[in-house]
Every structure is written in structure tokens, then in C-alpha cells.
Amino acid sequence: MENQKPWLRHYPEQIPHLITLEERPLFDYLKQAANEHPSKTAIHFLGKELSYTELYMQSLKFANYLQSLGIQKGDRVSIMLPNCPQAVIAYFGVLLSGGIVVQTNPLYMERELEFQLNDSGSTYIVTLDLLYPRVSKMKALTKIQHIIVTGIKDYLPFPKNLLYPFVQKRQNQVVVKVEHHDDTHLFKKIMLNALPEVDEPKINPGEDVALLQYTGGTTGFPKGVMLTHNNIAANTQMCAAWMYNCKKGEESILGIIPFFHVYGMTTVLNLTVMQAYKMILLPKFDPTETLKTIHKLKPTLFPGAPTIYISLLNQPDIKEYDLSSIDSCISGSAALPVEVQEQFEAITGGKLVEGYGLSEASPVTHANFFWEKRKPGSVGVPWPNTEAFILSMETGRKAEPNELGEILVRGPQVMKGYWNRKEETEATLKNGWLFTGDIGYMDEDGYFYIVDRKKDTIIASGYNVYPREIEEVLYEHEKVQEVVVAGIPDPYRGETVKAYIVLKEGVSATSEEFNEYARQHLAAYKVPRYYEFRKELPKTAVGKILRRALIEEEKEKLKDAK
Known part of the structure; x- marks a missing residue:
């Protein structure tokens, strides 16, 4: 066993090699927390607090209302909210009603929103009043039948709730007033009028999908990752086992990582x-x-x-704040620089470790230990119940220690498949093994290292950005002849987006012009930070643009600049 899983010999006795996983629907955990800790604070939001009893009752009310609208088991409900109490209530409310949650980024522009709603077949969406003008247009373009609208002020304490509209105006935000009628529903009214009673759905935790989490792939188009109740619960239980020093019912988690990112959904909301x-x-x-x-x-x-830890460390007045409560942090979404880890640990006295995962694995598969042997630069070792190995790029077989290859993982957190994409599911999942598309190696001790990605995905500030999606937008600009988008090294964001453009003959353009255009069609984090105009782009003999060659050019420029 240890020869095949050399990392197990480094496991401390407090972390089991195998966890006995429970077969329960996700909403059962909220019911249990409300029964065992009824008056304990579940959520603190800008001064407003909700107990576990209140959170459970309001989730039941939301589920009750969805059922009164006619939701059927398996219907998709998009949740397009920032981290706020309504996002948690809606999440558990949808599951309690028998629906499937579709996490939707509030930064999405109309084009992106239309694609995701149509692809998922969502018939309900929960969103902010600020976003209502954008979302309401989707009724004519998608299958959306009902829009449920809330506002940040709905869960602010007095007098913040009264002052919030004035703050919005001062920040030049449009104050949107939405009326409650047949197909538009106010979250606040639902909480006032719905009953905390629900016809609880019959769930098969291993088969029934709880969440569609959108991610990208080799095609560049986002795909819905089907995560079952068991997938998410298993990964959350692994997380709890890994953080064995943390006491049940006693810790508090700072929820900045958004719930529409699978990492925030598991390590904040579900944990x-x-x-x-x-x-x-x-x-x-x-x-x-x-x-x-x-x-x-x-x-x-x-x-x-x-990027979050880097930003905090760069605040000139950081030493004026007491950060000593921080005990444990797992960093995900991008590579964690060793100096950032060391500085953050020095200033907080807590532990910051790097992990690895992907949406297709709910998301975590590997992490460094908090209180035992860590290896800087490594993403650590596989979690309990998780198998992993390197598939050699040379032989197509299991790689030797320190040999490069593709990382494969298998475990109960690995997705059921991609939504309505049978061929891509079969290409990514083989005999239960998830082909991650990430290139790395494992050392003799069983610690894994990420070197590169087979996919062209750009990870900028922890967000996945898919070049082809941006290229399609830029190709629609009347002045563009050819374009390729690449992720180039960035000391703060990890990678940042750069567009290389060949203009049509006889026209001229500026970066500012393209920047303005891109901002009309793309979420802010996808908009290229840099534009370079070229007479031609590097290509293969058959005319395929060599994105990798451009990235290598950028790396050489960085070397020369040092």
C-alpha cells in the first residue's frame, strides 16, 4: 500500500487514511446543526447575525415557496449572488425543494449569463436588485420563468438597512426598485409570508446532482460539472479531517472566497x-x-x-491590526509563493498551506499538512480516500518519482460527469480516474508538484479565464483580422490576460478602444490587461496559432528584464 501511496507514511495519527463517509443529502447537515446548536450563530454579515435555527427555518421557507411555484425534483435554480445570508438560504432552500443549484457569477455580462442559463436549462434565478435590469432580459432569451430578487440591505442590521440606499447613491450605484408580481418575487416577502414546511424530496446522495458548477476545458466553453450530494459531502468531510485541530462547533470562518467558486462553496459554506x-x-x-x-x-x-494574502501583506498599516486569531488557512486557485506563505504566517502566527484541486473534484484533492511536514512549492499530498498518480508523458504509463506527466486522481469527491456532454465526460473520466489536464510530478515522499497545464486555461487572481471565449468576443470587433489570447506571468495575479491582435488592412486602433469594447461584453476579470498589435501571429505549418510560443516570448522578456 505504501509503495503505491508513499504519502500515507507522512500522515499523522490524527488523520485517518480512510474516512467512513455518510450517505446523506446535503441539507441533512443543516438540519443536524440546527438541532444540535439551535442558538449558535451560523452567519455574521456586516453586523447582522443569524442562528442555526433561523438559517434552517428560512431555508425551509425558501424551499416551501419554490415548491408553491411548482419546482420539480431536478429543476435547475441559478443563484447569482455575492456572499451574503441570502446566498446560503437560497443554496439550502433549493436543495430542500429538490432542485439543483447552479452557481452563477454576479459579474457575468448578458452574453455569459445567457450561455450559462441556456446550457443549464435553469428555470429559476435568485439575484440582486442591482443586477435585475441585466437578469430580466434573460426571460426572452432563456427558459427562465421566475426571478427572485433580494438586496444587500435586506439582511443589514438597523440602521445600516435604512442608510444603504444613500450609500449606493454616493457610490454612483443605480438604486433599482423591483415590484413583487407574477414572475418576479421579492426575497423579503417570501421570508415574511412562506411557511417553514416542506415536502422533503427523496434523495439518492450518490446519484442525485446537488450542484452544477461551471468550469472550462480544452474547448474553451464553460461546462457544467455535475457534483452529487455525496461528492460535496465527501470533500467537506475530508477537509474537516485534514483540519483535525479545529473543534466542531467552535471555529469561525472568514468567507471572502465567493460561493460561486467551488472552493468557497466547500471550504466556507458547506464546511x-x-x-x-x-x-x-x-x-x-x-x-x-x-x-x-x-x-x-x-x-x-x-x-x-x-492574491488575497498578497494584497493584505501589501497594506502599509497591516501591523496596526491584530490578526493573531487566524489559526489555519488553505490557499487554493493558484500557486502560492513561498515568501507570501512565510510572511503571512509570521504576521498572524497561524498556518498557511497550499492545496490543489479543480471543480471536477468538488474541488480539493491535495494539500500540505498544517502541523506536520510541509514542502514549500509543493501542493502537498492526496487527501483521505483519494488516490493520485502521474501518467508519464513519455511512456503513457505510471511515471517514476520526479518524472513529468499528467496528474490523475480518483476518489468519492470526483464528479459524476459534465452536464449534457457525454463525449467530454468519457474523455475526462476513465475507470473512475479523473484526467486533470495538469502537468506535474510526484517526489519519492509522495508530495505532488504542479508544473504546467495541458489546458489553455488562464488562472488570473484565482479566476479561471478561457482564452477562446475572449477571442470570440474580440473577433466580433470590426477591425480584427486575427486574435489570440494568452495568460502571461504576473507577480500579483499569478497570470494575467493579454490579447495579440492583427488588424484588418488599412485600419488603426488603440488599446483603449479594445478595452472599452471588451468591458461591454466580458466580466471584468476576463478583460485583457494588455493588447499588442502585430503584423502576423506565429503559426504551425497547418495554420494553427501558436499560443505557447507567445507565452514563451513573454517569459524571455521577463528574464531579460531581470
């Missing part, structure tokens, strides 16, 4: 409820607000992405 922790939610990342929140509310757990 909190499963372990009866408190989640301290912030609707967006602001370095100063984050430091103030840690100083005041003393969270003990802080999952994040490298």
Missing part, C-alpha cells in the same frame, strides 16, 4: 454547516475591510487565494 462553525461573510474583498473584520471578529479559519 461551516457540517461542523457547526460560524461563517463571517463579506460580499466582496476589500483589504482594509478584511483587516478590520479580522481585528474585530477574530475568525480562526481563513481560506483564500494567493
Whole structure:
């Protein structure tokens, strides 16, 4: 066993090699937390608190209302919200009603939103009043039948709830007023009028999909990853086992990583409820607000992405805040620089370790140990119940230690498949093994290292960005003849987006012109940061544009600049 899984000899006795996984629907964990810790705070949001009893009752009300609208088991419900109490209530409410959650990024522009809603077949969407003008257009373009609207102020304490519209105006945000009628429903009214009673659906946890989590792939188009109740529960139980020093019912998690990112959904939303922790939610990342929140509310757990930790460390007044409550942080979404890890641990006194995962695995498969042997630069070792190996690029067989190849993983957290994409599912899942598309190696001790990606996916500030999607938008610009988008190294974002453009003959253009155009059609994190105009692009003999050659050029420029 150890020869095949050399990492197991490094496991401390507190972490089991195999966890006995429970076959339960996800909403069962909320019911359990409400029964065992009824008055404990489940959510803290900008001064407003909800107990586990309140969270469960409001989730039941939301489920009751969906059932009164006619939701059927398996119907898809998009949740297009930042981190706020309504996002948690809607998540469990949808599951309690028998629906499937479709996490939807609030930054999506109309084009992106239309694609995801049509691909998922969502018939309901929960969104913010600020986003209603954009979302309401989807009724004519998709299968959306009902829009449920809430506002940040709905869950703010007095007097913040009264002052919030004035704050919006001061920040030049449009204050949108939405009326409750046949196909548009106000979240606040639902909570006032619905009953906390539900016809609980019969769930097969191993087969029934709880979540469609959209991700990208070799085609560049986002795909719906089908995660079952068991997939998500298994990964959350692994996370709890890994953090064995954390006490059930006693920890508090700082929830900055958005729930529409699978990492935030598992390590904040589901872990909190499963372990009866408190989640301290912030609707967006602001370095100063984050430091103030840690100083005041003393969270003990802080999952994040490298850009978050880097941003906090670069605040000139960071030493004025007491960050000593932070005990454990898992960094995901992108490579964690060793110096960032060391600086953050020095200033908080807590542990910051790097992990690895992907949406197709709910998402975590590997992590470094918090309190035992760690290897800087490594993503650690496989979690309990998880198998992994390197498929050699040379031989197509299991690689030797330190030999490069594709990382394959297998475990109960691995997805059921891609939504309505049989061929791509068969290409990615073989005999239960998930072909990750990531290139790396395993050392003699069983620690894994990521070197590159087979996919062209760009990971900028922890967000997955798919070049082909951006290229299609830019190709629609009347001045573009050819375009290729690549991820180039960036010291802060990990990678950033650059577009290389060949203009049509006889026209001229500026970066500013393309930047304005891209912002009309793409979420802000997908908009290229740089534009380079060229007479031609490097290509293969058959005319395929060599994206990798451009990336190598950028790396050489960086070397020369040093």
C-alpha cells in the first residue's frame, strides 16, 4: 500500500487514511446543526447575525415557496449572488425543494449569463436588485420563468438597512426598485409570508446532482460539472479531517472566497454547516475591510487565494491590526509563493498551506499538512480516500518519482460527469480516474508538484479565464483580422490576460478602444490587461496559432528584464 501511496507514511495519527463517509443529502447537515446548536450563530454579515435555527427555518421557507411555484425534483435554480445570508438560504432552500443549484457569477455580462442559463436549462434565478435590469432580459432569451430578487440591505442590521440606499447613491450605484408580481418575487416577502414546511424530496446522495458548477476545458466553453450530494459531502468531510485541530462547533470562518467558486462553496459554506462553525461573510474583498473584520471578529479559519494574502501583506498599516486569531488557512486557485506563505504566517502566527484541486473534484484533492511536514512549492499530498498518480508523458504509463506527466486522481469527491456532454465526460473520466489536464510530478515522499497545464486555461487572481471565449468576443470587433489570447506571468495575479491582435488592412486602433469594447461584453476579470498589435501571429505549418510560443516570448522578456 505504501509503495503505491508513499504519502500515507507522512500522515499523522490524527488523520485517518480512510474516512467512513455518510450517505446523506446535503441539507441533512443543516438540519443536524440546527438541532444540535439551535442558538449558535451560523452567519455574521456586516453586523447582522443569524442562528442555526433561523438559517434552517428560512431555508425551509425558501424551499416551501419554490415548491408553491411548482419546482420539480431536478429543476435547475441559478443563484447569482455575492456572499451574503441570502446566498446560503437560497443554496439550502433549493436543495430542500429538490432542485439543483447552479452557481452563477454576479459579474457575468448578458452574453455569459445567457450561455450559462441556456446550457443549464435553469428555470429559476435568485439575484440582486442591482443586477435585475441585466437578469430580466434573460426571460426572452432563456427558459427562465421566475426571478427572485433580494438586496444587500435586506439582511443589514438597523440602521445600516435604512442608510444603504444613500450609500449606493454616493457610490454612483443605480438604486433599482423591483415590484413583487407574477414572475418576479421579492426575497423579503417570501421570508415574511412562506411557511417553514416542506415536502422533503427523496434523495439518492450518490446519484442525485446537488450542484452544477461551471468550469472550462480544452474547448474553451464553460461546462457544467455535475457534483452529487455525496461528492460535496465527501470533500467537506475530508477537509474537516485534514483540519483535525479545529473543534466542531467552535471555529469561525472568514468567507471572502465567493460561493460561486467551488472552493468557497466547500471550504466556507458547506464546511461551516457540517461542523457547526460560524461563517463571517463579506460580499466582496476589500483589504482594509478584511483587516478590520479580522481585528474585530477574530475568525480562526481563513481560506483564500494567493492574491488575497498578497494584497493584505501589501497594506502599509497591516501591523496596526491584530490578526493573531487566524489559526489555519488553505490557499487554493493558484500557486502560492513561498515568501507570501512565510510572511503571512509570521504576521498572524497561524498556518498557511497550499492545496490543489479543480471543480471536477468538488474541488480539493491535495494539500500540505498544517502541523506536520510541509514542502514549500509543493501542493502537498492526496487527501483521505483519494488516490493520485502521474501518467508519464513519455511512456503513457505510471511515471517514476520526479518524472513529468499528467496528474490523475480518483476518489468519492470526483464528479459524476459534465452536464449534457457525454463525449467530454468519457474523455475526462476513465475507470473512475479523473484526467486533470495538469502537468506535474510526484517526489519519492509522495508530495505532488504542479508544473504546467495541458489546458489553455488562464488562472488570473484565482479566476479561471478561457482564452477562446475572449477571442470570440474580440473577433466580433470590426477591425480584427486575427486574435489570440494568452495568460502571461504576473507577480500579483499569478497570470494575467493579454490579447495579440492583427488588424484588418488599412485600419488603426488603440488599446483603449479594445478595452472599452471588451468591458461591454466580458466580466471584468476576463478583460485583457494588455493588447499588442502585430503584423502576423506565429503559426504551425497547418495554420494553427501558436499560443505557447507567445507565452514563451513573454517569459524571455521577463528574464531579460531581470
